[in-house]
Amino acid sequence: MSGEAARISAHLTRRARWGAGEIAFWIGLVALIFVAPSRALLINEILIAGLFALSLDLILGYAGIISLGHAAFFGVGAYGAAILASHGINDPIVGLVIASLIAGLVGLASAPLVLRGSDLTRLMVTLGICLMLGELANKNSWATGGADGLSLELTPIFHLFPIGFTGQRNAALYSLAVLFLLFALARRIVQSPFGLSLRGLRENRLRAGALGISAPRRLIAIYALAAVYAGAAGALVAQTTQIVSLDVFDFHRSADALLMLIIGGTGFLYGGIIGAALFIAIKDGLSTATPEYWEFWIGLLLVALVLAGRERIGARIAGLLPRRARGSAA
C-alpha cells in the first residue's frame, strides 16, 4: 500500500481499534461488581437497562428509526425465557439465546410495518405493536400466567454459578458478560460496510439512494438485530429476577429507554449504558431521599440536555477518558 493509501485506511478504520479508555471502562465494570457486591442488584439493573438502551441506539442512533414501543421485544424476550424455563429448558444460556432469537423473529416480522411512513406513523405503529403484544400476554394466561406472571426455575450457569436472589453477584456478572458480548458485536457491525451504509441512510437518505443503496433491506436487518438485543435484555431481567409479569410490556419501559439514550447520547454505542447508569443512579439516589421527586430531576436533566443541543453528558464523559492513539501512517 502506498503511504497515502495506508493513511486513508488508518483514518477509515480508526474507530475499529479498542481504545485504552474503552478497555478501562469494561474492566471497571467487572471490578465494580466485585468491589460493591451489596449493590449487585442495582448494577444488574443498570447493565440490563444499558443493553436495552443499546438496542434502541442501534435503530435510533444508527438507522434513524424512532420507536416508542421497543418494550415489545423486551417483553417477548422476557416471556420467552420464562415460558422456556417452565417447559423444562432451564439452562439460562440456552433460554437466553432462544428467547432473543424469538424476539428477533418478531422484529423481522414487524419491521416492514414500522419502516413504512413518517416518524409519527412509526411512533404509533411501534406503540401499537407493543400494546397488542402486552394484551396477548395478558389474555393468554394458560401460557403466560396472565396478571399473576410466571416465575422461573433455572439451573446454575455452567451448572456452577446460581443466578437470582441467592446469587446476585453471579447474576450481575452474567448480565455483564451478555452485555459485553453483544456490545462487541454491535461495535463490530457499526464499523462494517453494512454499518457505514446505515450511517449513510441516516445522514442523507436521498444521496444514499443515489449511490445505489436500497434502504428497506438494510433497515429491516438492523431492526431485527435490535429486536434480538432487546429480547436478550428482557430475558436477562426474567432470568436474574426469576419472575416475569406484564409490566415488561409497559409503555414507561420504552419511554425510559429513550430517555436514557438521549441522556447518554445516541449514535456512539456507549450512550445507552452511560445514560442507563445516570438514570438509574439518579432514580436510586433521589427516590430514597425524595420518593416523589426524583422524576422532577430526571425531567429537568432531560430538558436541559435537549435544549443544550449537542452537548451530551455521555460524550463529555467519553471526552474525559484518555484519547486512543491515532493511527499513524505506515
Add this chain to the structure above:
Amino acid sequence: MNAPALETRGLACRFGGLIATDNVSLNLAPGARHALIGPNGAGKTTLVNLLTGMVKPTSGQVLLQGEDVTALSAHARVRRGLSRTFQINQLFPDMTPAEQLCLAVGERLGEGGNWRGIAGADRAMASEVEDLLRRFDLMSVMDQPTRQLAYGRQRLLEIALALASRPRVLLLDEPAAGVPEGERADILAALAALPADVTILLIEHDMDLVFRFAQRISVLVAGRMLMEGSPAEVAADSRVREVYLGADAHG
C-alpha cells in the same frame, strides 16, 4: 452502430396542473459531452429526476444502453451505470470525504450488506478512495467532517461521489451553482478531467462553462425541447437568444 448511452422517448411529467416535462426526446451517444440549458424553472432538474428514477414519468420511456429502464427503481439504475450529482449539495455532512467515498465505492462493489468486515480496511478500497481524493483535490481535507469544508470543495466532493459509482452515464446538475468566480476554474478542470468514456449530461447556467465543455447543447424551455445543436448553432439561434441568452452577458 452502438445504442445510445442514454435516450428518452416522449418523456412527460405533470405535477398537478403543471407540465414540468413535455414530450422530451433526448439522445446521447456513448462518450458524449452534452449540455442542457434553459431558464430557471424550465424543468432541467425534473428531467434529471425522471432519468434517474427519483420521479416517475406520467408517460414516455427512459433507455439506458438501449434497454428500457423506465420501470426500474433509482438504485437499480445506479447499478446499471447511471449516476447523478445534485444542484443543492447532497452530501453526508458528519462523515469525512474519505468515509463517504468509501461508502460509495463499497456500495458499487456490492459490499453494503457485509457486516463482518471493517469498512476501509482493505487496500483495494483504500487506493480507490485515494485515487478519487486526488482527482478532486480533496486529499488535504480527507479526514475533516464534510460540513466544515469550503463550499467549492463540497461541490467537488459532490462529483467525486457520483464518479465513485463508476457510472457509464453521469448527469451533472449545475455543478458550479453557487461557486464563487475564483473557484470555478477548479470545477471546470474537474469536469475536463472526467473519464472520456463516461457519457455526460451537464446542466449549467454558466455559459462559459457550457461552451467550453459541451459538444452538443439542448435547450429546454417550459418543459419542452426548444432545440438541439452544436454550440455554434445554439449561440446563433434567435429563439434561444430571445428566451435564454438574451439576458446573459456571455451570449
